[in-house]
Amino acid sequence: MEKPHIMMVAFPMQGHVIPLLELAQVLATHGIRTTFVNTEMVHDRVVSSFAGESLVGFVSVPDGLQSRERYVPGKLTEAVYTNLPGKVQALIREINGGEDDHSKISCLVYDQSIGSLHQVARDAGIRSVAFLPAAAALLVLGLHIPQLHRDGIIDGQGNPLDSSPLQLAPTMPIMNPKHFVWHTVRNTTLQKLILDMMSQNNNSINSADWVICNSARDLEPGASTLAPQITFVGPLLASNRLADSAGQFYEHDKDSLKWLDQQPPSSVIYVSFGSYAVLGSAQFQELALGLELANRPFLWVVRPDAVPGEFPNGFSERTESRGRIVGWANQQKVLSHPSVACFVSHCGWNSTLESVSNGVPMLCWPYYADQFINQSYICDIWRVGLQLGRDNGVVVAFDEIKEKIDRVVGDQELKGRALQLKEMMVYGATSHRNLKNFITWLHER
Known part of the structure; x- marks a missing residue:
């Protein structure tokens, strides 16, 4: 059977790279070829994190920043949103412009935080999958931004107007508006950038072929109800494959x-x-x-x-x-x-x-x-x-x-609840079934 070829793109931070790279390795064991795109800033770190030969192919693209700019708050985020879509578009065009039909990319799996990559996939005529490396509750919060504004909880800049904690649904996190994602960065320019991008990313969530999340439905039943378009495939952990985690930006202590x-x-x-x-x-x-x-x-x-x-x-x-x-x-x-x-x-x-x-x-x-x-x-x-x-x-x-x-x-009761949660994760049949269905879909080029 011909192997499908997909491209994956993560936001260049370790917490985003690791779960998406774990997904790539799982897919590789099921006959799916992956080209994983990193920015030059993190490329060498990611590649060197593999103890042996990788089943995943890697390419790097520039982020458009000078070295000093990367330490200015918001500059990396702005550069990723501004420059990465064009670089990815050029890569897809280069790969799919060749004569070898077997190597052409049929699907783009992208970090949901970079929602504009959905349009890159559409323009290239290939399928698109939004990947959420965080809790589904984060995506639900993003989907509720217009409602939060209408209800007078935040202003147009994302600043909290009401300090009362809120819960969007039972079993959802209890959130204080001053701890909304965009407001915690404590930088007004970056705050507005994140708020706007989360709002714009809602469009890609509603039109992507799949929205998959590194979480389990049993962990977040409330988020699953509020955003039924989410498919839970987690937790994506190397330990589930009895393997070492890759994508670490630092070398770990061996002793x-x-x-x-x-x-x-x-x-x-x-x-x-x-x-x-x-x-x-x-x-x-x-x-x-x-x-x-x-x-x-x-x-x-x-x-x-x-x-x-x-x-x-x-x-x-x-x-x-x-x-x-x-x-x-x-x-x-x-x-x-x-x-x-x-x-x-x-x-x-x-x-x-x-x-x-x-x-x-x-x-x-x-x-x-x-x-x-x-x-x-x-x-x-x-x-x-x-x-x-x-x-x-x-x-x-x-x-x-x-x-x-x-x-x-x-606290033995707390420990007991932690062990119960562990058992829930071990026997998480829903994520396993969802991942199997996703893999079948990828093979249907």
């Missing part, structure tokens, strides 16, 4: 798992804030002191590019017998390790899925964007974690950090 082997069961506090978040110097110090005061083994991921200052005096010496600090970790394997008791997390969606899929309770410390939505799922809806988030720049004190760690680790 963390050996260190975890030496720790008692359900004893370790795992701390990681993902690939983007950076704690301020004062908060960094308080977190270190909180981990020390908790007097438990801990594995703390501190990225080389995210060290805001020095550790407290004597901290390393006082905690060296029970603490391990690394630049990056193989998170899926860490969270599946029996010694891990709690995950102190920024609540990125990948981290959230990895945690619930392993039955690990969470201590939630959201930073920006959809992480506040995910926190509400964890704390309010699923009730498998506690909130420890900053708000309006307030520094969380070390004694509160210690107290919340003790509560999460000691």
